[in-house]
Amino acid sequence: MQIVRPSTIVAGLLAAMCALPAAAQAPTKIKFMLDWKIQGVHAWFYWAKDKGYFKEENLDVTIDQGDGSAAAVTRVMSGGYQAAVGDVNAIIQNAATKPGEAPVMVYMIYSQAPFALITKADGPIKSLKDVEGKTLGSPAGAAALKVFTALAKNNGIDEKKVNWTNMAPNLQEQMLLRGQVDASAVFAATSYMNLVAQQVDPDKDIRWIFYNDNGLDLYSNGVLVSAKLRAEQPQAVRGLVKAVNRAMKECIAAADPCIDNLARNEPLIDKSIEKRRMLYVLKNSILTQEVGEIGLGDVKDERMSRAIAQIADSYGLSRRPEPAEVFDRGFLPPKAERTAKLPL
Numbered sequence: 001m002q003i004v005r006p007s008t009i010v011a012g013l014l015a016a017m018c019a020l021p022a023a024a025q026a027p028t029k030i031k032f033m034l035d036w037k038i039q040g041v042h043a044w045f046y047w048a049k050d051k052g053y054f055k056e057e058n059l060d061v062t063i064d065q066g067d068g069s070a071a072a073v074t075r076v077m078s079g080g081y082q083a084a085v086g087d088v089n090a091i092i093q094n095a096a097t098k099p100g101e102a103p104v105m106v107y108m109i110y111s112q113a114p115f116a117l118i119t120k121a122d123g124p125i126k127s128l129k130d131v132e133g134k135t136l137g138s139p140a141g142a143a144a145l146k147v148f149t150a151l152a153k154n155n156g157i158d159e160k161k162v163n164w165t166n167m168a169p170n171l172q173e174q175m176l177l178r179g180q181v182d183a184s185a186v187f188a189a190t191s192y193m194n195l196v197a198q199q200v201d202p203d204k205d206i207r208w209i210f211y212n213d214n215g216l217d218l219y220s221n222g223v224l225v226s227a228k229l230r231a232e233q234p235q236a237v238r239g240l241v242k243a244v245n246r247a248m249k250e251c252i253a254a255a256d257p258c259i260d261n262l263a264r265n266e267p268l269i270d271k272s273i274e275k276r277r278m279l280y281v282l283k284n285s286i287l288t289q290e291v292g293e294i295g296l297g298d299v300k301d302e303r304m305s306r307a308i309a310q311i312a313d314s315y316g317l318s319r320r321p322e323p324a325e326v327f328d329r330g331f332l333p334p335k336a337e338r339t340a341k342l343p344l
Contacts, residue, residue, distance in 0.1 A: 035069035040274030048247035057239025068141025087143035110220035114188035137181035150314035295338030
């Protein structure tokens with residue numbers, strides 16, 4: 001009878017454990033925060049989760065609603081979340097003051113920043129300069145509020161002459177329409193369809209003052225990850241980006257099933273409104289000419305450098321972060337996998 005030594009058994013068990021496929025390993029848990037309440041522009045995240053795309057990448061992703069794209073950056077920095085949809089301009093500010101601690105964007109979604117001031121078409125604000133002496137409204141954590149300083153400085157606006165009122169996100173358009181504020185700093189992706197839902201024609205009844213039409217050239221929201229997740233679990237970051245990109249392409253190609261799936265996650269949404277919102281944002285902020293050149297998820301370094309300079313100069317930041325401190329394209333799938341366009 002052959003005697004098997006205990007050391008041989010242990011060695012065999014270790015070898016067998018090392019041979020287990022990655023799928024047999026415990027999935028990486030990621031707490032993921034949205035930039036806002038659930039809307040059509042979040043359909044692809046729930047599609048990735050419900051279709052099992054995160055699971056295929058050995059990820060266990062929990063998605064929570066947010067309260068502002070700038071606030072999402074803070075939540076990730078505090079350690080409460082490992083990833084989020086947040087504003088790259090907030091990353092720039094944090095990277096300048098806390099290098100190495102700020103999150104890094106790994107997948108740009110809004111190639112064209114949808115920051116705008118909205119005011120009644122027949123109201124007292126006819127041009128950007130007219131905001132001086134007026135009352136403007138915004139939720140405290142909104143990126144459009146945080147970036148207003150850059151807009152003001154680039155256009156000679158005295159911020160001390162602008163009065164701000166904080167409001168709940170769902171009251172932005174209502175308070176404007178009721179005359180409680182003269183203008184509101186908004187994310188067009190949200191406000192355009194919120195106005196439609198309130199039987200207001202956003203093209204005729206509302207004057208839009210877009211930040212990028214008034215001296216700024218900013219990117220906006222995308223998928224960001226914590227410095228810790230990026231450094232310690234790069235494969236998880238790569239899988240997260242791959243799943244989001246796959247889901248985005250499928251939702252762009254076929255909006256209806258993605259919106260139907262979103263409604264299963266949030267039954268209170270109006271599917272017709274959220275589908276229209278998604279298509280509006282895809283057309284105006286996501287599928288830009290630049291994205292046609294470089295693909296979904298990426299940025300142009302020279303443009304990012306200009307955006308960093310604008311934010312740094314406007315806020316008097318002590319240093320300008322390098323683009324690589326703010327955006328890391330190293331987790332992106334090949335460009336061939338990131339091409340997309342709206343169906344005819």
